Amino acid sequence: MANLLVDMRDQQFNLYEMLDIEGLSKYPKYAEYSKDLYDAVINEAEKLAVNVIEPTNEIGDKEECQFVDGKVTVPKAFHEAYKKYVEGGWITISDDPEVGGQGFPAIIGISSGELFSAANFAFNMYPGLCHGAAKLIEIYGTEEQKRTYMDKMYAGQWGGTMCLTEPGAGTDVGAIRTIAKPIGDGKFKISGTKIFISAGDHDLTENIVHPVLARIEGAPVGTKGISIFLVPKYRVKDDGSVGDFNDVNTGNIEHKMGIKGNSTCTLNFGDKDDCVGELLGEEGKGMRVMFNMMNEARLGVGVQGLAHSSAAYLHAVNYASERLQGADLANFRNPEAPKVPIINHPDVRRMLLWMKAHVEGLRALIYWIAYCVDISEGTEDEAEKEKYHGFVELLTPICKSWGSDMGFRVCETAVQVYGGYGYTSEYPVDQYMRDCKIASIYEGTNGIQALDLVARKLGQNKGANFINFITEITKTIEGNKGNGALKDAFAELDSAKNTLAEMGGFFAQCGKEGKFLVPVGNAMPFLELMSNVTLGWLLLWQASIANEKLEAIKKDKGITDDDWAGLVELYKDNKDASYYQGKVAAAKYFSAYVLPHVEANAKAIKKEDMSIMEISESAFAQI
Numbered sequence: 001m002a003n004l005l006v007d008m009r010d011q012q013f014n015l016y017e018m019l020d021i022e023g024l025s026k027y028p029k030y031a032e033y034s035k036d037l038y039d040a041v042i043n044e045a046e047k048l049a050v051n052v053i054e055p056t057n058e059i060g061d062k063e064e065c066q067f068v069d070g071k072v073t074v075p076k077a078f079h080e081a082y083k084k085y086v087e088g089g090w091i092t093i094s095d096d097p098e099v100g101g102q103g104f105p106a107i108i109g110i111s112s113g114e115l116f117s118a119a120n121f122a123f124n125m126y127p128g129l130c131h132g133a134a135k136l137i138e139i140y141g142t143e144e145q146k147r148t149y150m151d152k153m154y155a156g157q158w159g160g161t162m163c164l165t166e167p168g169a170g171t172d173v174g175a176i177r178t179i180a181k182p183i184g185d186g187k188f189k190i191s192g193t194k195i196f197i198s199a200g201d202h203d204l205t206e207n208i209v210h211p212v213l214a215r216i217e218g219a220p221v222g223t224k225g226i227s228i229f230l231v232p233k234y235r236v237k238d239d240g241s242v243g244d245f246n247d248v249n250t251g252n253i254e255h256k257m258g259i260k261g262n263s264t265c266t267l268n269f270g271d272k273d274d275c276v277g278e279l280l281g282e283e284g285k286g287m288r289v290m291f292n293m294m295n296e297a298r299l300g301v302g303v304q305g306l307a308h309s310s311a312a313y314l315h316a317v318n319y320a321s322e323r324l325q326g327a328d329l330a331n332f333r334n335p336e337a338p339k340v341p342i343i344n345h346p347d348v349r350r351m352l353l354w355m356k357a358h359v360e361g362l363r364a365l366i367y368w369i370a371y372c373v374d375i376s377e378g379t380e381d382e383a384e385k386e387k388y389h390g391f392v393e394l395l396t397p398i399c400k401s402w403g404s405d406m407g408f409r410v411c412e413t414a415v416q417v418y419g420g421y422g423y424t425s426e427y428p429v430d431q432y433m434r435d436c437k438i439a440s441i442y443e444g445t446n447g448i449q450a451l452d453l454v455a456r457k458l459g460q461n462k463g464a465n466f467i468n469f470i471t472e473i474t475k476t477i478e479g480n481k482g483n484g485a486l487k488d489a490f491a492e493l494d495s496a497k498n499t500l501a502e503m504g505g506f507f508a509q510c511g512k513e514g515k516f517l518v519p520v521g522n523a524m525p526f527l528e529l530m531s532n533v534t535l536g537w538l539l540l541w542q543a544s545i546a547n548e549k550l551e552a553i554k555k556d557k558g559i560t561d562d563d564w565a566g567l568v569e570l571y572k573d574n575k576d577a578s579y580y581q582g583k584v585a586a587a588k589y590f591s592a593y594v595l596p597h598v599e600a601n602a603k604a605i606k607k608e609d610m611s612i613m614e615i616s617e618s619a620f621a622q623i
């Protein structure tokens, strides 16, 4: 079964040839799982994604959500897809069996999630947000809250959201004004307005549970005074069924550039002073609680970037292989020469290889992070747990921001590959590009992710996470010292890795000297630098495996490197050989064309140029 959503061969390579996820069964948590089970799950996910969810993608974009008489409806086609998604138990694929989950490793959840996200991201947000909100209750809720809300949310019977943003509080969450007044018995009257709430209202489920950030009357200003409340759209009767309306009013839905099938709502809590919520966790710990959901959501946004770019790339390759335009370069002076598919033209190949390197680099990054989650949750060795959890912490801002920024650029390049047709709604790539753009904005804008990386993550755990990461890259380089075919590419990676380590030290020194504006003003160029080193490392790690396997196939078939005709035949007939050749080519390309940017970024940062602060506001433009 072939699909144009996710390169399943590449997914398998990540799971079994690079990461050896079968080895996870040495941990008691995953002892009962095997390759057969993993493959069966992924196979089912692919069927659901391709046959049921993908057909709703364009429908969602065209029909959008509707807001009539205060009620929000999603496109009709979403209902059947949601039913099948829930029936398949996909919401809790990687959750503990104790809460009704299937207990699969996170990497299997990510592998199926990539398929669903590529099939229709706007749709996938409904169960995704529901899962994130239920997870908060699993971690912080009382037994009663778990039975009242979590069970029904994990079962897909009720939906969930995350309610942070307000008109005056976007990036600056500490400025929220929503108020909670205690009314006794652990209950509060909630009043305030939240905006841009994804899946904030819809008709997929009979109830929606909103985790809402609010300030208890009299609590201090800023983030310290924020608590989190569970606020259902409909109250819950003693027998657990849906009761009266809880005064959670939808004011409007946004008309957006993309993810049009997902309702983005303004929610007014307590218009009639009759909205009741209950505290989740401790008073004043709202941000800490919500961060659990935000970290999951940030990895989810990375998956969004990967999924859109994966689908856009596969469509672009497919189109470029079919679209005839112009003659082959060898015949360019001959007007009678046969027309060739555009995939023959060097510039189109350049675009496709740039896209391939980034899509596969992002997949390697996100799958490796999921694998680190699995090790950190599976192992009982404290040092190992800390090390792998440290990688997740360090690289979450890179997954979120590089996944979304590069994901968008891959989609944009797909439009370019299609030429004029890419700019029309006749082909799907314009939707992938529009749907992808939001990923760099929500869940903390990418500028904020870069600040998080520089100001918090680099120095976290006394810098040990960063040092462990550099050590991990060094190990791969050391292991490939004698790798002739990839010698130059590894040398470039070695130099880029040294630059990354040096820049970590440079920022630490700036901090000691009180020159905070240097790391703060250069947070994004640094994130770019570190992301390029990270992707370069992962791509070369993969290429070293692929190259060895390719050489073995060539040897087996008796084909040498100077046997041009033999190689052409091999790549045409042998799927493994052509796959491995692609892996090596993508890594070499990335090393030659992208890794040199690491040095350029470092050079720019070290100049300590402060033009961005020196320019006066009025000098940006005379308006």
Ligand SMILES: Cc1cc2nc3c(=O)[nH]c(=O)nc-3n(C[C@H](O)[C@H](O)[C@H](O)COP(=O)(O)OP(=O)(O)OC[C@H]3O[C@@H](n4cnc5c(N)ncnc54)[C@H](O)[C@@H]3O)c2cc1C
Residues within 6 Å of the ligand: 161, 162, 163, 164, 165, 169, 170, 171, 172, 195, 196, 197, 198, 199, 256, 264, 438, 441, 442, 443, 444, 445, 446, 447, 448
């Ligand atoms: C489709 C959609 C879905 C959304 N879903 C949800 C949801 O489910 N729940 C929810 O709570 N919110 C949601 N949001 C809100 C989203 O998280 C915010 O839009 C985002 O956090 C940015 O806030 P803002 O729009 O107010 O922009 P602002 O905070 O005004 O930021 C504007 C620009 O200024 C920059 N900036 C602001 N402050 C700083 C700073 N201190 N340092 C450096 N740069 C800064 C930002 O990076 C950005 O580039 C959604 C938004 C959209 C559009």
